Structure formats: structure tokens, C-alpha cells
Amino acid sequence: ETGVTQTPRHLVMGMTNKKSLKCEQHLGHNAMYWYKQSAKKPLELMFVYSLEERVENNSVPSRFSPECPNSSHLFLHLHTLQPEDSALYLCASSQVGQSSYNEQFFGPGTRLTVL
Amino acid sequence: SQQGEEDPQALSIQEGENATMNCSYKTSINNLQWYRQNSGRGLVHLILIRSNEREKHSGRLRVTLDTSKKSSSLLITASRAADTASYFCATDRGDYKLSFGAGTTVTVRA
Numbered sequence: 001e002t003g004v005t006q007t008p009r010h011l012v013m014g015m016t017n018k019k020s021l022k023c024e025q026h027l028g029h030n031a032m033y034w035y036k037q038s039a040k041k042p043l044e045l046m047f048v049y050s051l052e053e054r055v056e057n058n059s060v061p062s063r064f065s066p067e068c069p070n071s072s073h074l075f076l077h078l079h080t081l082q083p084e085d086s087a088l089y090l091c092a093s094s095q096v097g098q099s100s101y102n103e104q105f106f107g108p109g110t111r112l113t114v115l
Numbered sequence: 116s117q118q119g120e121e122d123p124q125a126l127s128i129q130e131g132e133n134a135t136m137n138c139s140y141k142t143s144i145n146n147l148q149w150y151r152q153n154s155g156r157g158l159v160h161l162i163l164i165r166s167n168e169r170e171k172h173s174g175r176l177r178v179t180l181d182t183s184k185k186s187s188s189l190l191i192t193a194s195r196a197a198d199t200a201s202y203f204c205a206t207d208r209g210d211y212k213l214s215f216g217a218g219t220t221v222t223v224r225a
Binding site for chain 1: 119145146148150155156157158159160163165203205207211212213214215216217218
């Protein structure tokens with residue numbers, strides 16, 4: 001596979017469930033990102049892993065927990081979500097560094113519905 | 116926090132016409148990027164313009180950047196039905212985090 005892949009593409013879960021979103025990039029990039037996209041709102045950056053450093057958006061609730069075991073894989077662990085967490089969750093990767101311009105490559109997204 | 120803001124929010128044009136959308140931002144940037152998103156899918160990078168550039172072309176796309184006004188424009192010439200999508204500007208301040216606007220939804224009528 002090429003580019004950035006995300007699984008699952010669709011997820012319906014109850015508020016008491018625990019689930020994980022998975023992202024994998026095949027581009028050799030050194031940074032990965034989770035975004036939340038809600039209707040009629042700008043993309044909201046949730047988490048960044050870059051050069052083994054995690055940059056966390058302070059407004060992200062603790063019910064979202066990222067994990068980056070290596071530079072190619074990124075997970076978003078979900079637990080006790082709320083209906084307002086229903087959104088499209090996008091993963092992206094990029095090459096960051098002195099000679100890079102941080103063009104980001106996105107996966108197709110996971111459409112999450114919380115009942 | 117939101118950095119870029121696109122204008123207009125929505126645009127409907129006839130196939131073959133040009134589409135122009137604008138982006139304004141608030142702080143100094145390293146570069147500005149434009150992305151396209153088809154309904155419910157991931158974003159696709161279209162074009163990047165650096166802060167020391169004023170204009171850039173890629174196929175039917177033309178991007179301008181005016182750092183004194185903190186604004187950019189994206190022009191799509193000779194639009195096609197396949198150009199129907201949402202378009203987002205994103206600013207890069209050099210801290211590897213992009214700030215996206217809410218986007219312009221473009222509909223190209225056949």
C-alpha cells in the first residue's frame with residue numbers, strides 16, 4: 001500500500017465502549033498527526049508526534065489517548081466517548097526538518113459515530 | 116487555534132468558469148498551503164507557497180500570497196465537475212503544526 005491508510009473507515013460505538021483507531025504511513029515521514037473534523041468547523045489538531053516528541057493540544061479530553069509505537073504507526077485510543085465526539089478523524093504525516101516544508105499527506109479518515 | 120479564514124464559505128459556478136477563493140491569516144508564516152477535500156474523504160495537498168514568494172502556478176491552479184495584507188488567493192481556471200470539493204488554506208508558522216481554516220465549498224455545475 002502507498003500513502004497513509006486508516007482503519008476502520010467507519011466506527012459506531014456506545015459511550016461505554018473502548019475502541020482504537022489505527023493509522024499507518026508508508027512515506028518514510030518523521031511526523032504524524034491526528035485531526036478532528038466536525039461539520040462546518042475548521043480542522044482541529046489533536047495530537048502531533050514529531051521526531052519522537054509528542055505535542056498535545058491541551059484542549060483534548062483525556063478520553064482520547066494517542067500512541068505512536070514507531071514512526072510509521074499511530075493509534076488513537078478511545079474510551080467513554082460522548083455523542084459530541086462524533087466526527088471524521090483524520091490522520092496525516094509529513095516530513096519535518098530544515099529542508100522540508102511540512103506538506104501533509106492525509107489518510108481517508110475514520111467516520112466515528114458515538115451513540 | 117484557527118489561523119486561516121477562507122472567503123467565501125461557498126461558491127457555485129458553471130463548468131468552464133474560473134473559481135477564486137481567498138484566505139486571510141493573522142500571524143507571520145513560513146508558508147501557506149492549499150488543500151482539497153472531496154466529500155467525507157481525506158485532504159489532498161494542492162500547492163504550497165513560501166513566505167518569500169508572491170505567485171505560484173500548478174496546472175490550472177494559481178496561488179498568490181500578499182504577506183503585507185496577510186492574505187492568499189487560490190484561482191482554479193476552466194473549472195470541471197471534478198473540481199467540486201471543499202478547499203482549505205493552511206498556514207505553517209514553522210513549528211510543524213498547520214492551522215486550517217473552515218474551508219470554501221465549491222460546486223461546479225455541468
